[in-house]
Amino acid sequence: MASQAFDMEIFFKALADRTRLRLLNLMREDEVCVCFFVEVLKTNQPKISRHLAYLRKAGIVAARREGKWMHYRIVTPSHPHAERVMKEVMTWLSEDRETQRDRERLIKVCCSPQPPLQIQGAPRPASLST
Amino acid sequence: MASQAFDMEIFFKALADRTRLRLLNLMREDEVCVCFFVEVLKTNQPKISRHLAYLRKAGIVAARREGKWMHYRIVTPSHPHAERVMKEVMTWLSEDRETQRDRERLIKVCCSPQPPLQIQGAPRPASLST
DNA sequence: AGATCATATTCGCTTTGACGAATACAGATG
DNA sequence: CATCTGTATTCGTCAAAGCGAATATGATCT
Numbered sequence: 001m002a003s004q005a006f007d008m009e010i011f012f013k014a015l016a017d018r019t020r021l022r023l024l025n026l027m028r029e030d031e032v033c034v035c036f037f038v039e040v041l042k043t044n045q046p047k048i049s050r051h052l053a054y055l056r057k058a059g060i061v062a063a064r065r066e067g068k069w070m071h072y073r074i075v076t077p078s079h080p081h082a083e084r085v086m087k088e089v090m091t092w093l094s095e096d097r098e099t100q101r102d103r104e105r106l107i108k109v110c111c112s113p114q115p116p117l118q119i120q121g122a123p124r125p126a127s128l129s130t
Numbered sequence: 131m132a133s134q135a136f137d138m139e140i141f142f143k144a145l146a147d148r149t150r151l152r153l154l155n156l157m158r159e160d161e162v163c164v165c166f167f168v169e170v171l172k173t174n175q176p177k178i179s180r181h182l183a184y185l186r187k188a189g190i191v192a193a194r195r196e197g198k199w200m201h202y203r204i205v206t207p208s209h210p211h212a213e214r215v216m217k218e219v220m221t222w223l224s225e226d227r228e229t230q231r232d233r234e235r236l237i238k239v240c241c242s243p244q245p246p247l248q249i250q251g252a253p254r255p256a257s258l259s260t
Numbered sequence: 261a262g263a264t265c266a267t268a269t270t271c272g273c274t275t276t277g278a279c280g281a282a283t284a285c286a287g288a289t290g
Numbered sequence: 291c292a293t294c295t296g297t298a299t300t301c302g303t304c305a306a307a308g309c310g311a312a313t314a315t316g317a318t319c320t
Contacts, residue, residue, distance in 0.1 A: 008222065012146035017278085018139045034297060047279070049298050054277090068287050068296045081222035085215055092138065092211035122296090147308085164267060174310070179268050184307090198266045198317050252266090 006079035014058035015089060019043075020051050024060070024074060025099040026106055028090055030125040031064060031073035039119055040105045060086075069123055136209035144188035145219060149173075150181050154190070154204060155229040156236055158220055160255040161194060161203035169249055170235045190216075199253055 055061040064071045093099045110128040167178045185191040194201045223229045240258040
């Protein structure tokens with residue numbers, strides 16, 4: 001039975017960190033390149049990479065390479081209950097103040113005519129590419 | 131807005147532990163006395179009390195004193211998303227192998243004509259009192 | 261009051277995980 | 291090849307949290 005294959009403890013541990021929740025929020029609609037996470041969360045790159053690795057090991061996100069760039073996206077859990085919890089979490093995040101501001105900043109960074117140095121040339125999230 | 135009053139990180143940290151999930155599962159239908167948790171999870175009493183305190187501080191359970199005994203029950207979160215996640219978690223637990231076995235053991239311990247010494251005289255969960 | 265029972269808390273220890281800084285790796289480019 | 295750039299990992303440190311054992315607290319009963 002699918003209920004047995006999925007470790008609830010690992011799943012909730014992955015959700016039990018503010019930085020990881022903010023990362024998931026930024027991936028809500030699309031896969032997103034690591035450099036955008038760094039820019040939007042205004043933190044250092046190793047921290048982002050470590051949290052993404054944590055989420056990846058928990059089976060919650062997947063990575064795709066595109067040249068030098070890595071894109072991360074949310075993986076819909078195969079377990080039905082986990083899937084519903086994830087869906088609820090994503091809605092929850094869409095109504096949270098801080099994560100709303102994060103998304104505004106993502107849009108700003110992506111669509112600005114003069115993007116930050118770190119970002120120039122990076123592949124934009126599909127839904128935000130102009 | 132209610133979304134701001136509830137800390138997602140604290141909420142998920144509370145769910146991110148196997149022992150706490152097992153405790154919540156035992157409280158699924160009723161409030162339950164501490165001594166039953168100890169008996170069913172076959173562990174020491176301080177461990178149970180510490181995890182219950184953790185859940186209480188996270189606002190997920192509440193305690194009621196009845197003489198020497200303490201009963202714990204699940205508190206429905208005031209936050210709508212938290213409430214839906216909790217509901218999903220409870221269903222999830224009802225389909226999980228280990229937690230199913232826990233409930234079977236709870237019933238056995240409660241309804242046995244010859245209950246373990248630790249339990250004799252303890253107030254039974256309402257739904258299981260014979 | 262003293263004894264007993266159920267539960268809570270503290271203590272000392274160990275593990276986990278978060279962090280910044282430094283370093284390693286992988287792909288692109290010259 | 292060397293170099294640069296984006297990302298991943300390692301290192302050392304620190305705080306959080308898990309644990310068993312011991313102890314404290316609070317209620318009941320004699």
